[in-house]
Amino acid sequence: MTLLLRPFRRSHSASPTVRTPLLLAGAVFCLCACGSGNSRQDVRAMLPGKVGPAGEVVIVAEQHTWTQIQGAVEEIMERPALVLPQYEPRFDIKHLTTKEFNRFWKPHRNLIVFDIADRVDTQTPAMIIGKEKYAKDQVYAVVKARTAKAAAAVFVERGDELADLIERTEVQRILNLHALSSSETIERRLVDGHRLHSVIPRDVKIVEDSPEFLWLQRSLTRLKGNNNHDVQMGFFVSREPYTGPQMFSMQAMLARRDSVLRKHVSTEVPGSFMATEYARTPRYEEIEHHGGFASTLRGLWKMEGDFMGGPFSAMCWVDDASNELVTVDGYAYAPYFSKREYLREVEAIVRSFKQVPN
Numbered sequence: 001m002t003l004l005l006r007p008f009r010r011s012h013s014a015s016p017t018v019r020t021p022l023l024l025a026g027a028v029f030c031l032c033a034c035g036s037g038n039s040r041q042d043v044r045a046m047l048p049g050k051v052g053p054a055g056e057v058v059i060v061a062e063q064h065t066w067t068q069i070q071g072a073v074e075e076i077m078e079r080p081a082l083v084l085p086q087y088e089p090r091f092d093i094k095h096l097t098t099k100e101f102n103r104f105w106k107p108h109r110n111l112i113v114f115d116i117a118d119r120v121d122t123q124t125p126a127m128i129i130g131k132e133k134y135a136k137d138q139v140y141a142v143v144k145a146r147t148a149k150a151a152a153a154v155f156v157e158r159g160d161e162l163a164d165l166i167e168r169t170e171v172q173r174i175l176n177l178h179a180l181s182s183s184e185t186i187e188r189r190l191v192d193g194h195r196l197h198s199v200i201p202r203d204v205k206i207v208e209d210s211p212e213f214l215w216l217q218r219s220l221t222r223l224k225g226n227n228n229h230d231v232q233m234g235f236f237v238s239r240e241p242y243t244g245p246q247m248f249s250m251q252a253m254l255a256r257r258d259s260v261l262r263k264h265v266s267t268e269v270p271g272s273f274m275a276t277e278y279a280r281t282p283r284y285e286e287i288e289h290h291g292g293f294a295s296t297l298r299g300l301w302k303m304e305g306d307f308m309g310g311p312f313s314a315m316c317w318v319d320d321a322s323n324e325l326v327t328v329d330g331y332a333y334a335p336y337f338s339k340r341e342y343l344r345e346v347e348a349i350v351r352s353f354k355q356v357p358n
Contacts (some may be wrong), residue, residue, distance in 0.1 A: 047135055057111075058094045058096060058111050060097075061098075062098060062116070075156070076163055078090065083300060111133075111139070113141070113142045115143065127157075129161070129162055139162075171344065171347065175199050175348050175352055193211075195319070196355065197355075198352045203218055207234075208264065213263075217232060224337065231337065233330065236327075237327070237328050238260050240256070257314060269305050274303055274304075275301065290355070294315050297314040311346075312332075313346050314327060
């Protein structure tokens with residue numbers, strides 16, 4: 001049995017915050033929209049990097065407008081993040097008036113601007129969704145309407161589309177960041193030993209590696225109060241002969257998960273093992289994954305016989321070359337912190353796994 005290490009605390013002083021300066025403003029967006037391919041790339045290269053914490057969305061609207069649209073915005077953007085131990089909003093909302101929306105806020109990673117006015121271009125309410133107006137890798141949307149009521153109606157109609165785009169972009173940002181400093185050693189081991197490719201952060205370690213089961217673990221230290229706390233993220237890869245589409249069902253995935261983890265994952269407490277927490281029903285979804293079919297699970301895990309738990313995200317697909325079902329399962333353990341961003345990072349890495357072509 002492999003031991004799942006416990007977190008620990010140690011004293012630490014806070015580090016200074018580094019702010020990213022704004023280099024360019026809105027004129028760049030116009031050039032990007034109308035220039036040639038090379039010109040767009042040249043202009044993009046001059047844009048500053050995005051700023052703001054992961055999962056935050058800035059809403060720009062006058063105060064009298066905000067009081068009328070706030071309910072519609074919060075209904076979509078602050079819906080509960082799925083299958084977490086406690087309530088956490090899908091995104092954190094920060095409201096600014098147009099006066100407060102200065103050059104320091106313009107490069108924010110996720111911007112939604114409500115433009116309420118009686119002009120020719122606002123007669124028909126609309127939401128315009130784009131990217132990189134003020135910064136690289138930025139999601140930018142404008143809601144135009146004559147009245148706040150009309151703007152709220154448009155947001156209710158298309159807000160889920162925008163929220164899904166922000167979610168996908170946040171995931172891709174995580175992978176882009178890890179790709180800048182990935183573990184070439186483990187990525188090569190994945191290719192050579194498991195015929196898999198993924199973006200693996202540099203600080204990931206191999207806990208167990210066999211043809212039957214691979215366990216990668218990432219240990220981080222995060223400050224809260226006057227103490228540092230450890231956070232764990234882990235990734236399991238397992239294979240078994242593919243016998244038919246029934247293996248993709250939610251029940252089959254859960255049964256395999258519990259069987260594999262009971263065999264391989266425990267703590268130092270005798271008789272302990274990792275299992276699925278069924279007090280909250282896992283979420284099942286069928287998706288397209290790198291051109292093929294995959295099924296996914298998102299739920300909670302627990303350590304039977306010990307006091308540990310957290311969220312997990314799993315995905316399985318068929319390796320046609322070997323006729324095997326491949327399952328990648330990621331977990332997060334962060335008892336002192338909110339779980340949303342850790343699970344988002346776990347899901348980003350899980351979904352980056354793909355089969356290496358023959």
